[in-house]
Amino acid sequence: MSAIEILGLEKTYKVGFWVKRPKRALHPLHLTVEDGEVFGFLGPNGAGKTTTLKLLMGLVFPTAGSARILGKVWTDPEVKALIGFLPEQPYFYDHLTAHELLNYYAQLSGVPAKDRSRRVESTLQRVGLKDVQGVQLRKFSKGMLQRVGIAQAILHDPKLVFFDEPMSGLDPMGRREVRDLMEQLKHEGKTVFFSTHILSDAEALCDRVAVINKGELRGIGAVADLTSSVQGKVEVIWHGSQVPASMKALGTDCHVTGDTVRTIIKENQIDAAIDALRREHLRLIAITPVRTSLEAYFVEKLQHAETTAGTTA
Amino acid sequence: MNARILHIASNTFREAVRDRVLYNLIAFALLLSGAAILVGQISIDIERLVVINLGLTAVSLFGIVIAIFIGIGLVSKEIEKRTLYTVLSRPVRRWEFIVGKFFGLSGTLVVNTFFMAIGVFAALFYVSHKFVRADVLVLVALYFIVLEFLIICSLALLFSSFSSPLLSAVFAFSLFVIGSFAEDLRGFAGMAHGFTRWLASGAAYLVPNFSAFNVISSIAHEQPVAAQLILHNTLYALFYAAMAVSGAVLIFENRNLK
Numbered sequence: 088m089s090a091i092e093i094l095g096l097e098k099t100y101k102v103g104f105w106v107k108r109p110k111r112a113l114h115p116l117h118l119t120v121e122d123g124e125v126f127g128f129l130g131p132n133g134a135g136k137t138t139t140l141k142l143l144m145g146l147v148f149p150t151a152g153s154a155r156i157l158g159k160v161w162t163d164p165e166v167k168a169l170i171g172f173l174p175e176q177p178y179f180y181d182h183l184t185a186h187e188l189l190n191y192y193a194q195l196s197g198v199p200a201k202d203r204s205r206r207v208e209s210t211l212q213r214v215g216l217k218d219v220q221g222v223q224l225r226k227f228s229k230g231m232l233q234r235v236g237i238a239q240a241i242l243h244d245p246k247l248v249f250f251d252e253p254m255s256g257l258d259p260m261g262r263r264e265v266r267d268l269m270e271q272l273k274h275e276g277k278t279v280f281f282s283t284h285i286l287s288d289a290e291a292l293c294d295r296v297a298v299i300n301k302g303e304l305r306g307i308g309a310v311a312d313l314t315s316s317v318q319g320k321v322e323v324i325w326h327g328s329q330v331p332a333s334m335k336a337l338g339t340d341c342h343v344t345g346d347t348v349r350t351i352i353k354e355n356q357i358d359a360a361i362d363a364l365r366r367e368h369l370r371l372i373a374i375t376p377v378r379t380s381l382e383a384y385f386v387e388k389l390q391h392a393e394t395t396a397g398t399t400a
Numbered sequence: 401m402n403a404r405i406l407h408i409a410s411n412t413f414r415e416a417v418r419d420r421v422l423y424n425l426i427a428f429a430l431l432l433s434g435a436a437i438l439v440g441q442i443s444i445d446i447e448r449l450v451v452i453n454l455g456l457t458a459v460s461l462f463g464i465v466i467a468i469f470i471g472i473g474l475v476s477k478e479i480e481k482r483t484l485y486t487v488l489s490r491p492v493r494r495w496e497f498i499v500g501k502f503f504g505l506s507g508t509l510v511v512n513t514f515f516m517a518i519g520v521f522a523a524l525f526y527v528s529h530k531f532v533r534a535d536v537l538v539l540v541a542l543y544f545i546v547l548e549f550l551i552i553c554s555l556a557l558l559f560s561s562f563s564s565p566l567l568s569a570v571f572a573f574s575l576f577v578i579g580s581f582a583e584d585l586r587g588f589a590g591m592a593h594g595f596t597r598w599l600a601s602g603a604a605y606l607v608p609n610f611s612a613f614n615v616i617s618s619i620a621h622e623q624p625v626a627a628q629l630i631l632h633n634t635l636y637a638l639f640y641a642a643m644a645v646s647g648a649v650l651i652f653e654n655r656n657l658k
Contacts, residue, residue, distance in 0.1 A: 146657040148656060164493060167490050168490070172489035174485040176482075180415055182414075195404055195408075195487060195492050196490050239486055
């Protein structure tokens, strides 16, 4: 069973004060997220990531299409008990303490009264807020509020967690902690769907990613495939400051940095390169496949979309 | 009552209390006691009448201001601050949220009124040095004031479900003022002709008839309140509030939370 099946969800808003013009926030979206996956939903600001999440949460209503979450129709109230949601830049009731807030959310999520207090405290411990559980939220920093947001999303032990820009507003340590937490969730068998425009986070965490821009899905795939050595090239690094003529003959540019030289050659030139270095008695340091970064994939998808749009226009 | 509604109501109540709204009660009680002492010194034989008029009018106005002040932000502030997102992404139906908010605010106002009533009775005791049988009538007036609050609360919630806090405040306060003159409006409708009559009658029956709830003056003169009026006002307030809350639910159920 897929954790999420999005079946052509689309959203068009009416904008304008007097004359209402349609503005499409999301083109028909088809997407499947498998059970137990960490799925990254990537896109620049205003791409339609938050709109998609709001549609799935039932906060906005789709113009067309539907979705299934954990095998149930996404509007089924029972689904909500099985999912957790962290909105972008969350804000909570100022005058409640972290403990009171989580207790309130536990009540709304249907956590049994006998388990509530234990669950609240263990969640606060998990996100590192146990020591400040009695402090009112208006005294919390942005990073602490983000942790509260994460705590409320995982409090009721959901099977599927949606995070909208979970690293937003966090310092490097905070980002690291959230990444660790997401890895823990994955190990616990949870499905995590998170939107971000920070590609390094997605590359480090996700099994699969989808790229969305201007409300349209531009690409989807497994991170391992997208970042594999699809270019058929390797990077060769050796010790020294000279470039042998036989290396130059391979037709590549060599870059000298201090006492190391670096070049990129085709995979079928590896033997020739090793022979050339051996002949010149130069010490080989490394030969590594050139991997396409997620960033390169992301940029390519966005540029492709721009080109297509330009051609169409 | 549905448990989720109860939780939302108690959270709304707690928010209102923590928002220091109820602190005004202490100020009110002190003010009223001070006013009673002053009135006791300057009025002869009509101290009770003045204290009842002054006290109950103050309870009513303070409560109306609090009802509007909190009510207008109940939904719009939650949307604006996005606190609603984490509530509605749980197994909470939209109608439960609205009804919970209504009960939470109503509860706040009932507690509010209870404390303010203590201030009124304290002032009465100060000027008369005793309680008399007619003081029971003050409780009827307070009950009517609470019914008024229920209506205002539901209206503030209705406006808050589709409008900004500022506009909601303007709408709710305007309806309170117009509603206070509903009897006059009905009288005008009776005298008008044609389209004006139709329009005035429509408006007169649509706005809440707050003038029927205002028994302060007659109670100050120790005139009894008919049981029929108590029943009528109770049913009217419950019906009106239910209609306004249903309207809020209807709007909110179809609203995109952008």
